Amino acid sequence: MSEAPNPHPSDSGTILERLDRVIAADPTNAMWHWRRGVTLAAADDFPHAREALEKAISLLPSYADAWVSLGGVHVKMGDRKSAKRAFRSAADIEPLTEGAIAGYLSNAWLPEFAVWGIKTAIQGYWRKLRRRTQCADATQTVQEAINFGDRRHYAAAIDVLRRGLARCPGYVPFAKYLGAYLVMHGNRQQSRQLLEKMVAWWPEDPQTHLALGVCLSALGDVPAASAVLKRALALDPGNHDIQVALSAIGAAPPPAPNLIETRNVFDNYAEHFDSDLVRGLDYRVPEKLAAIFAERGRVWDRMLDLGCGTGLTGVSLRPYTRHLTGVDLSRAMIDKAKARGVYDMMYQGDCVAFLQQIDATYDLMVATDVLVYFGDLANLFRAARVRLVPGGVFWFSVEEWGGEGYVQQLTRRYQHSLSYIRATAHTTNLRPVFEQQIDIRLENRRPVRGLLVALERTDDFSEDKSWQFQPGSTPSGAAST
């Protein structure tokens, strides 16, 4: 591209310098060329503006805003025929673009545009009104799709969104969620094409960037995903979803869990939890734990079921305890658990806060498929240790992370490494007495790798290595629990 002429107003000069730098770094992004064209046009440099806008269109022919801007530049340069062609292209691509309507109106005084311009503007206006009626239930439709998505019924979510998009083509959340669910359903290339188009259309929308970033990471293009997600975070600093997505590709530390969001997810999920998880995803951790307990034959005095959910673990382990207490964040999950009639006491709230506030002690604590909502485990382990009697044991499952420490996945669930669990147990004076690799459940028809671990409260912790981990088996010398 040729040099911008001098002198420019000082403002646009600075903007142009910045635009030149981003274009040099990313020459294939149509949006920057469009911005350059608009800036040059504002400085009355129409030949260079036309060049920049044509470049934007060559990179992304469906870029309606760029066509509208080019039409305006043609008008200023007296080329009415090309202007009309450019406006028509914009109208063909996106008849409802605000910019396109403004473009037709502002140029309607020109004789060639008089009838066509006003007619197009009026048609656009009516279509816009009609679309508003057709889209009146759009938020509800998105919610319907999310409800399917939360239950991992991605094909149903995609179907709802596709129908919504056909009825209401310009509605960003339809396309955004469609892109995300296509990724989860495995149609990644299709999703990438859709989302790249959307990012060009809505360059200021962080959610669209987020969806594209997630798609690129699913495709394994980590550098591109990282760049798109960082742009998303710049547009919406502090956004939890974007931080999670960056952490999932190792480009940022894992954010802390969001308890309100977790509670809402399970309040909405309670109705379908048992059928989806047990029947749909072959979730069997409570039964696996019950089989180990049955083999050992011990009956405990007081068991605390942390994150008891709908009570699946309560039902499985009830024969092995004289007293059973359940605690969970979600009221709807607790209501389901209560209906099973196996708990002696139930509490609603965060289990760390619960452990820190009570006086009671337990000889057995269990948390099945709950630590996946925790991230850092130190506070939980510390609080559990205080409420365990000496020799008491804390059994739990995690999704296994093959690297160091722990990460948060795009599914929002955390994964923990065995070394992190051991190190955290060590610093909180708990001793691993059981470690076994298990399959937690299915995800996209593949097993999710996990660990079943038991930590014992020990008041004389020593560097006892006798429980060294053997994949798929109980460590030798494990304490009998």
Ligand SMILES: C[S@@+](CC[C@H](N)C(=O)[O-])C[C@H]1O[C@@H](n2cnc3c(N)ncnc32)[C@H](O)[C@@H]1O
């Ligand atoms: C996947 S469900 C597992 C439920 C049950 N343990 C089972 O195995 O069926 C996770 C449960 O943990 C609960 N949960 C997540 N974070 C929690 C927290 N900080 N305190 C208490 N409950 C929590 C959720 O509300 C949800 O009911």
